[in-house]
Amino acid sequence: MPIPELSLDRKTIRELMRRSNVAPLRRLALCLTALGFLGYLYVGAIGTRWFLPALVLFGSTLSLTVYSLSHECSHGTVFRSRWLNEAIFWATSLMFGQEVLYRRYSHAAHHTHTMFVGYDAQLPFPQPARLKTYLLWYTGLIYHTQFLKILFFHSFGRFSDKTRSFTPPEELPRMARNTRLFIVIYAMAAAASWYFSTAFLVWIWLLPKLAGDPVMLAYAGSQHFEKEENTTDLRRSTRSLRPNWLIDLFYWNMSFHIEHHIYPTVPFFALPTLNARLRNHLPEPQGILSATRDIFHAWWLRTFRHQAAE
Amino acid sequence: MSFVETKQDWIRVCATTDIDQEDVLRFDFAGRAYAIFNAKSGFYATANLCTHGGAHLSDGLVMGDIIECPLHQGRFHIPTGQAKSPPACRKLRTYPIRIEGDDLYMSINPQDVKSGTQI
Numbered sequence: 030m031p032i033p034e035l036s037l038d039r040k041t042i043r044e045l046m047r048r049s050n051v052a053p054l055r056r057l058a059l060c061l062t063a064l065g066f067l068g069y070l071y072v073g074a075i076g077t078r079w080f081l082p083a084l085v086l087f088g089s090t091l092s093l094t095v096y097s098l099s100h101e102c103s104h105g106t107v108f109r110s111r112w113l114n115e116a117i118f119w120a121t122s123l124m125f126g127q128e129v130l131y132r133r134y135s136h137a138a139h140h141t142h143t144m145f146v147g148y149d150a151q152l153p154f155p156q157p158a159r160l161k162t163y164l165l166w167y168t169g170l171i172y173h174t175q176f177l178k179i180l181f182f183h184s185f186g187r188f189s190d191k192t193r194s195f196t197p198p199e200e201l202p203r204m205a206r207n208t209r210l211f212i213v214i215y216a217m218a219a220a221a222s223w224y225f226s227t228a229f230l231v232w233i234w235l236l237p238k239l240a241g242d243p244v245m246l247a248y249a250g251s252q253h254f255e256k257e258e259n260t261t262d263l264r265r266s267t268r269s270l271r272p273n274w275l276i277d278l279f280y281w282n283m284s285f286h287i288e289h290h291i292y293p294t295v296p297f298f299a300l301p302t303l304n305a306r307l308r309n310h311l312p313e314p315q316g317i318l319s320a321t322r323d324i325f326h327a328w329w330l331r332t333f334r335h336q337a338a339e
Numbered sequence: 340m341s342f343v344e345t346k347q348d349w350i351r352v353c354a355t356t357d358i359d360q361e362d363v364l365r366f367d368f369a370g371r372a373y374a375i376f377n378a379k380s381g382f383y384a385t386a387n388l389c390t391h392g393g394a395h396l397s398d399g400l401v402m403g404d405i406i407e408c409p410l411h412q413g414r415f416h417i418p419t420g421q422a423k424s425p426p427a428c429r430k431l432r433t434y435p436i437r438i439e440g441d442d443l444y445m446s447i448n449p450q451d452v453k454s455g456t457q458i
Contacts, residue, residue, distance in 0.1 A: 043362065046400040105412045105424060130425060137411035137426040141392055197391075197428050294400055294409050 032262065034310040035291055041306070042292065045299045048109035052298040057117075060094055060278055067091075071237065088241025090279045095238075096245045097281040099125040103133050106296040107281075124238075126176040128183060128211055130204045131192070138195035140293055144258045144266035150195050156258055157331055163324070166250060169242040183208040251320040252286045255327035263290045269314040272301065276317075287311055349437060349444040355382065356441060363406065365397035368447065372397070373434065375443065378417045379403040384436045384445040385420055389413060390429040 037045075067087040074083035101107045102118035122129045135150040142148035146156065153171055154162050165171045182188070186205040188196070196204065222230050248270075257265040270276075270284040277284055285300040288307060295303050304311075315323065350368060358364045358377040365387055366373045372387035374396045385406075387395050394410035401407075404417050413427025420431035435446040 042398075043400070048400075048402070105407070105414070111424070133425050137392065137413075140411060200425065200428055292409075294407065294412060 032264075032310075035307060037292075037306060042295075045292070045295045045303055047299075048106065048296060049298070050109045050113070053107045053296070056278070056281070056298065063278060064090060064094060068233065072233075075232070084237060084240050085244075088237035088239070089244035090241070091237050092241035092245035093248060093276075093279040094281075095121050095124045096249065097279065097283050099127070099132065100136070100283065101281050101297050103129075103136050104293055106294060123211060123214060124234075127179070128204060128208045130196070130200055130207055131179065131183065134196045134200070134204075135192075140290065143263060143290060144253055144256060144260070146258050150191065152253070156255075158254075158328070160328060160332070163254075163328065167243055167246055169239065169246060172242065172246060180208060180212060184212055247317060247321055248280060248283070250324065251315075251317055252283075254324045263287055264310075264312055268320055269311065270320060271314040271316050272304075284314065349446050352384070352436075352443045352445050354441050355438060355443050357443075358382075361401045361403070363397050363399065363401050365395065366445075371447075373445065373447075374406070375436075375445070376401060376406065376417050378406075380418060382436050382438065382443055383417045384434040385415070385417065386432040386434075389415075389427060390422065390431055391427045396431075 064087075067083075067090055071083040071087035074080045098107070098117060099121035102114050102121060105111070105114055105118075107117065108114040119129055122132050125132075138148070138150035139152075142150075144152065144156075146152070153166065153175070158166075162171075183192075183205055186201070188201055188204070193201070218230055222228065251268055251270060253267055256268055260266050264287055267287045267290050269287045272282075272284045282297040282300045283289065285304050288300050288303045288311070289295070291307070292303060352366050352373075352375050353364060355377075358375060360377055361379065362377055364375045366375050366384075372395065374385050374387040376383045376385070378401060385396070387397050389396055389408040389410065391408065391413045392410050394408050396406050396408060396415070398409040399407050400409070401417070405414050405423060406417050407414050408427060411426045412424075413422065414424035415421065415427060415431045416423050418433070420433040422428050422430060437444045437446070
């Protein structure tokens with residue numbers, strides 16, 4: 030049910046939906062330059078006492094970029110050129126660890142049923158969550174286990190009832206084929222590393238990604254954790270973060286998350302303009318630390334207030 | 340559209356000038372919703388509901404001869420109704436269109452009108 034104060038006239042929204050290649054290519058160049066610089070610092074810090082902070086800094090920005098760009102490209106809204114959008118979508122989804130069709134269909138179901146229990150395909154665990162579940166999420170264990178499980182089962186053409194609920198049956202064979210292709214590419218990368226006796230991919234990809242995933246998962250979790258369930262008002266089920274140009278360089282403007290859910294066809298570079306149009310009708314955005322604190326605070330109140338009341 | 344004239348089995352939809360270049364208009368008739376396009380290669384009519392998630396395509400973005408669904412960004416080729424990009428994978432129904440002077444007419448199967456209740 031559309032909310033009148035959040036509805037924009039056709040001309041305005043058509044203007045905001047317009048695609049471009051210039052803005053995203055400029056952003057991509059800036060993002061890759063920044064990642065290259067942080068990677069250079071990280072490699073230089075190997076064997077020094079700066080190794081750990083450099084690893085976390087490079088890993089976080091790398092993981093956040095891969096996740097965000099894969100998300101934006103799954104909507105097909107990043108580049109005006111379709112082939113460019115799809116090429117970057119495949120590359121980033123490969124690095125993110127989610128087969129492209131599964132990523133698209135599960136994310137579509139997330140947009141249709143945002144925070145509707147039993148229907149939202151990207152709610153990673155039943156809500157309300159326990160502390161142990163949150164800890165498993167923030168360390169990356171849920172994310173990595175799901176990645177391996179889905180990769181394994183989908184490659185054999187075995188799909189859960191949940192996956193079948195949001196994927197048209199005629200797309201399942203393609204999903205299995207793509208998953209097998211993903212496994213072949215991972216295996217080829219491992220085989221090449223073994224053949225050339227190099228740990229390059231471990232140092233430049235695997236280790237930073239594992240070290241940076243908790244930061245990426247904190248951002249991903251901030252979007253909906255502990256927000257209201259089973260409501261069609263996206264302002265109550267979704268959380269926006271306070272825009273920060275440095276973070277949004279790697280997060281691809283996903284800070285404007287409520288805005289993105291209201292108008293998912295608006296490309297990332299037009300989200301600040303969309304925000305300016307809707308701002309007066311949206312809740313005040315939070316910083317990432319404040320949002321994460323709120324999530325744990327809500328868990329605390331749910332757990333201990335209820336126990337005290339009993 | 341508040342006023343609809345019928346002419347044989349062709350239904351007057353709107354004036355050609357009512358739809359901007361590369362845009363779409365929603366047209367409701369007998370309990371059904373249709374999308375009327377002014378696409379790159381001409382005027383076309385299709386069902387308005389996306390075959391994937393049921394969103395109204397008339398709220399979507401027209402790019403050349405492609406319509407992108409506003410909810411999940413599935414894409415369809417407007418002249419043929421073919422699904423072009425996931426999550427859309429099923430064909431969209433298309434309807435014949437005719438231009439007379441400045442007026443746009445579309446042909447609707449009478450069976451659809453009889454059974455149609457969904458908008």
